[in-house]
Amino acid sequence: MIEISKIVEIRVKQQESEFQKINSTHLPRGADRLGESKRSTSKLKSDGKLMSLLMPELLGISEESPKWDERLVEYFGSLTVYIQNTLKLEVGHLYSINDPNREEDIKLLQKDNKLINSDESLANYVESNIPYERRILYGRPINSYDYLVHRIALEHGHVANNIKDVDVSPRIRFYLYTDEEKAIQLKEEAESKRNLIKAQSIILSDDTVLSDVLWAYNLVKPNGNADKYKDDEKVIAIDRISKENPSWILSISTDKNLSLKAKIAKYIATGILYQLPGSDVITDGINKDVTLGNQMIDVIRYFKDSSNAQVVNAYEMKYKSLIGKIDK
Amino acid sequence: MRIIKQAVNYDTDYFVDENTLYRNQLVNPIELTQAITYLWGTQQGKSTPLLNYTLGQNGVTKKKPTKLNDTRYRWPVMGRMELITVVDSLVQTLTKPGVAGTTFDVLFRDGMLHAYYTLYSPSGIQLRVNYEPTRVGELYRANVTIMSSNSELYVPLGDFISGTAWGYGVPTIPASKSDGTASNRVTPGEATNQFGFYRFSNNIAGNIANKVTEIEFTFDGAPPTRLWMPEEMRQFEWQNSNMIEHDLWKSEYNRTADGRVTLLDPTTNEPVPKGAGVFETVVSVGNYDTYFNLTLDKLDGIVNYIYDHRTDDTPSELVLYTGAGGKRMFNDAVMRDSSAKGFFTPLGDKFITGGDYLRYGAYFNQYKTINDVLLTVQETDYFNHGTEAQMDRRNGRMYNGHPFYSYNMAILDHSLDSTGGRNIEIVVEEGREKIVKIYEGMSTIPAVWGPSVSEGSIARAATKKDIASYEVIMSMGINFKNPYTSFFLNFSAD
Numbered sequence: 081m082i083e084i085s086k087i088v089e090i091r092v093k094q095q096e097s098e099f100q101k102i103n104s105t106h107l108p109r110g111a112d113r114l115g116e117s118k119r120s121t122s123k124l125k126s127d128g129k130l131m132s133l134l135m136p137e138l139l140g141i142s143e144e145s146p147k148w149d150e151r152l153v154e155y156f157g158s159l160t161v162y163i164q165n166t167l168k169l170e171v172g173h174l175y176s177i178n179d180p181n182r183e184e185d186i187k188l189l190q191k192d193n194k195l196i197n198s199d200e201s202l203a204n205y206v207e208s209n210i211p212y213e214r215r216i217l218y219g220r221p222i223n224s225y226d227y228l229v230h231r232i233a234l235e236h237g238h239v240a241n242n243i244k245d246v247d248v249s250p251r252i253r254f255y256l257y258t259d260e261e262k263a264i265q266l267k268e269e270a271e272s273k274r275n276l277i278k279a280q281s282i283i284l285s286d287d288t289v290l291s292d293v294l295w296a297y298n299l300v301k302p303n304g305n306a307d308k309y310k311d312d313e314k315v316i317a318i319d320r321i322s323k324e325n326p327s328w329i330l331s332i333s334t335d336k337n338l339s340l341k342a343k344i345a346k347y348i349a350t351g352i353l354y355q356l357p358g359s360d361v362i363t364d365g366i367n368k369d370v371t372l373g374n375q376m377i378d379v380i381r382y383f384k385d386s387s388n389a390q391v392v393n394a395y396e397m398k399y400k401s402l403i404g405k406i407d408k
Numbered sequence: 409m410r411i412i413k414q415a416v417n418y419d420t421d422y423f424v425d426e427n428t429l430y431r432n433q434l435v436n437p438i439e440l441t442q443a444i445t446y447l448w449g450t451q452q453g454k455s456t457p458l459l460n461y462t463l464g465q466n467g468v469t470k471k472k473p474t475k476l477n478d479t480r481y482r483w484p485v486m487g488r489m490e491l492i493t494v495v496d497s498l499v500q501t502l503t504k505p506g507v508a509g510t511t512f513d514v515l516f517r518d519g520m521l522h523a524y525y526t527l528y529s530p531s532g533i534q535l536r537v538n539y540e541p542t543r544v545g546e547l548y549r550a551n552v553t554i555m556s557s558n559s560e561l562y563v564p565l566g567d568f569i570s571g572t573a574w575g576y577g578v579p580t581i582p583a584s585k586s587d588g589t590a591s592n593r594v595t596p597g598e599a600t601n602q603f604g605f606y607r608f609s610n611n612i613a614g615n616i617a618n619k620v621t622e623i624e625f626t627f628d629g630a631p632p633t634r635l636w637m638p639e640e641m642r643q644f645e646w647q648n649s650n651m652i653e654h655d656l657w658k659s660e661y662n663r664t665a666d667g668r669v670t671l672l673d674p675t676t677n678e679p680v681p682k683g684a685g686v687f688e689t690v691v692s693v694g695n696y697d698t699y700f701n702l703t704l705d706k707l708d709g710i711v712n713y714i715y716d717h718r719t720d721d722t723p724s725e726l727v728l729y730t731g732a733g734g735k736r737m738f739n740d741a742v743m744r745d746s747s748a749k750g751f752f753t754p755l756g757d758k759f760i761t762g763g764d765y766l767r768y769g770a771y772f773n774q775y776k777t778i779n780d781v782l783l784t785v786q787e788t789d790y791f792n793h794g795t796e797a798q799m800d801r802r803n804g805r806m807y808n809g810h811p812f813y814s815y816n817m818a819i820l821d822h823s824l825d826s827t828g829g830r831n832i833e834i835v836v837e838e839g840r841e842k843i844v845k846i847y848e849g850m851s852t853i854p855a856v857w858g859p860s861v862s863e864g865s866i867a868r869a870a871t872k873k874d875i876a877s878y879e880v881i882m883s884m885g886i887n888f889k890n891p892y893t894s895f896f897l898n899f900s901a902d
Contacts, residue, residue, distance in 0.1 A: 106485050107892075110695070112694055115900065157706060236900075
C-alpha cells in the first residue's frame with residue numbers, strides 16, 4: 081500500500097469589523113463554524129459512488145442498511161466544523177492495487193494503461209492523471225473525515241477554493257490553502273522582492289535618477305522638496321517609498337519619462353502647474369480651467385506635443401525664474 | 409367578475425394629496441365591494457419581534473451622549489476564569505523533549521504560568537514549571553520538567569504547535585525550603601457599542617385631511633372610516649417600525665478604533681453613527697453556523713455551546729425566532745429523530761385522527777434538551793415578510809415555497825442579567841427617544857396627526873405653502889450585554 085499525503089488548510093478569512101476590533105479584548109471571537117450548505121450537500125450526495133466509498137466508515141453502517149438515507153441526512157445536517165483561524169486537513173490517498181472496494185475501477189484503469197501493475201505505479205498514474213475529485217475511485221482517503229470536510233468545503237458557497245478568490249463574494253468566510261499555493265505565493269513574493277532590490281539599485285546608482293524619483297513621487301503622494309534631502313535621507317526615503325508603494329518603485333525605475341515627471345512635479349511645487357488633490361488631473365497653475373491632462377499619460381503627451389512647445393518653454397522659463405523660491 | 413382596477417399601486421410621491429387618491433382610483437366607484445381584499449393580509453402581524461419583545465419587557469436603557477455626536481456607550485464585562493495557557497513554541501531543537509527527566513524551555517503567549525505550577529500538555533503529560541517564567545518580548549519562557557519518574561516519557565512534538573492550549577494547575581513544592589509563587593486573576597473590562605438616529609416624514613398637501621374614499625377602512629379598536637389619512641398613517645407607522653426592526657437586526661457599527669465615524673452626510677458633513685445590530689453582534693463573537701437540513705444534534709450543539717457560557721443560575725429566557733421555513737425544518741428535525749428512534753409508530757394516533765374521514769397532521773414546535781432547556785419556536789413575520797424575505801421572493805431565492813430568509817433561526821437570550829436588567833436592550837438617547845412634531849402650513853391637519861399646533865381664529869403657520877408634514881426623529885440601537893448566549897443559524901443555499 082502506498083500513502084500519498086496531501087495537506088490542505090481551511091483558513092478563516094480575516095475580515096474583522098470595526099465592532100470586533102473595538103471589542104476584541106473583552107468580547108473575544110470564538111472558533112468559526114462551517115456548517116452544512118444546500119449546494120455542497122446536494123452535490124456530494126448526488127455522487128452515489130462517492131457516498132458508497134466514503135460514508136460507510138463515517139456512518140458505521142453499510143449502504144444496504146435501511147437507515148442509510150436517513151443517517152446520511154442526519155450526518156450532513158449535524159456536521160459543524162470548528163475552525164480557530166486555521167484547520168489542517170489530511171486529504172491524501174492510500175493506494176493498493178488489490179483494494180477490494182475499488183477492484184472494478186482499477187481494472188478499467190489497467191485496461192487503458194498496462195503499466196499499472198503495482199501499488200506504486202497505480203499511485204503515480206492516479207496522482208498525475210486523475211482529477212482530485214475522482215481519485216477516491218482508485219485510492220482510499222487517508223482520513224475519511226478530513227476528506228469529506230475538504231469535499232464539502234470545495235462546494236460550499238462560504239469557502240473560496242483559493243486565496244485569490246477570497247473577495248469574490250461577501251458571503252465567503254473561509255479559503256482553502258495548500259502547500260502548492262504556499263510555494264507559489266513564496267515564489268511570487270521572492271520574485272517581487274528580487275525585482276524591487278534590482279529597481280532600488282538602478283535608482284540608487286545614479287544621483288540624477290535618485291533625485292528625479294524623489295521629485296516624481298510627489299505626483300503620487302506629497303513628498304516635499306526632494307532637493308533638500310541629504311544623501312542618507314535620500315536612501316531612507318527610497319526605502320520608505322519601496323515599502324509604501326513597491327509597484328510604483330518597480331515601474332519608475334525603468335520609466336522613460338522619469339525626468340519629465342520630475343519636472344512636472346517641480347512645476348507643481350512652484351505653482352506653475354496645479355494638481356487636483358487626490359487625482360492625476362493637472363491644470364495650469366494660474367488658469368485652472370486649462371487642463372493639461374486628466375491622466376499622467378495625457379500630461380506627458382501634452383509636454384511632448386510640438387504644438388505646445390511655446391507654452392512648455394514658457395513654463396520652463398518661469399520655473400528658472402522661480403527656482404530659488406521652492407520651499408526649503 | 410371583472411377586474412375593475414389594479415389591486416396594488418405603490419405611490420412614492422413626496423406629498424400625498426387628492427391627486428394621489430384620483431391617480432390610484434381610490435375615489436372612483438368600486439363595483440364589487442367596498443371592503444378591501446388585502447392580497448398580503450393586513451400586514452399587521454408579528455413582524456417586529458425585537459421591538460415587541462424588548463419594549464414589551466421595558467428593556468430600554470437611556471444614555472446621555474458624552475460629547476456632541478458621540479453616541480457610543482460602554483458596559484462592564486467580566487471574562488471567564490480559565491486554567492489555560494497558550495503555547496508558542498519549543499525553544500530547543502529536541503526530538504524527545506523531557507525524556508529521562510531532562511529540563512527544557514517552552515515559550516508561552518501569555519503570562520499565566522508561575523513558579524512551581526503544574527502543566528498539562530494536550531497529550532496528557534504532566535510537567536512542573538521550575539522557576540518563575542521570564543519575559544522574552546511578547547512571550548514568556550518557562551523552564552519545565554516532566555513530573556513522572558518514567559524515564560521513557562517525553563512530550564510529543566505535536567503538543568508544541570503554535571496556538572495549542574495547555575492546562576495549568578496546582579503549584580507543587582518540596583517539604584521544606586520552598587519559596588512563594590504568584591496567582592492570576594481576571595479583571596473586568598468594558599465593551600462598546602453605539603446607537604444611531606432615524607428620521608421619518610409624512611408630507612401632505614391641500615385638503616387631504618378631510619378627503620374620503622370609496623373604500624371603507626377598518627382598524628383594530630376603531631370604528632370603520634372612509635377618510636384616507638388614518639390608512640395613510642397606518643402604513644406610515646407600519647413602514648417605520650418594519651424599517652427600524654430590520655435595522656436593529658442588520659445594522660453595522662461604523663466608528664473606527666480612533667473614534668471616527670466613516671459615514672458622513674454630504675449635505676451637512678455631519679457623521680451618521682450606526683451601531684452593531686443583532687447579526688453583527690452575534691457573528692462578531694463567532695456564534696454563527698449554517699444548515700440545510702436541521703437536526704436535533706445541531707440544535708443540541710448550539711444550546712450546549714450557549715450554556716457553556718452560563719455557569720450561573722440566572723433564569724434563562726431563550727427564544728428561537730424563525731419564519732415558516734424554519735418552523736417546518738424544526739418539525740422535520742424532531743420527526744426524523746423520533747422516527748429513527750422508533751418513537752413514531754407508537755405516536756401514530758397523535759398524527760392520524762378522525763373517524764370515517766381521517767386527518768393527518770400534528771406538528772412539533774418545542775424541544776426540551778437533556779439539560780432541561782425548553783426551546784420554543786417563535787414564528788415571526790420578520791423572517792417571513794421582512795425586507796430580506798421580500799428580496800428573496802423577488803430574486804427567486806425560494807425553497808419549498810418559502811423565502812430562504814424564513815429558514816434562518818436566531819436564538820436570542822432575553823434573560824434578566826444579575827442586576828435585574830435585560831440581556832438584550834434597546835438603547836436610546838435620553839431626551840431624544842422619539843420626537844414628533846408637525847410642520848404646519850396651509851394644509852389642513854388631519855385628526856390622526858393629533859391636535860394642530862396653532863390655535864385661535866387666525867392660526868399661525870410655519871410655511872405659507874399649502875402643505876404640512878409630520879416629522880419624527882428617533883434615537884435607537886440594540887445591545888447585547890452578553891452576546892455569547894445568543895446564536896444565529898443561517899440557512900445556506902450556496
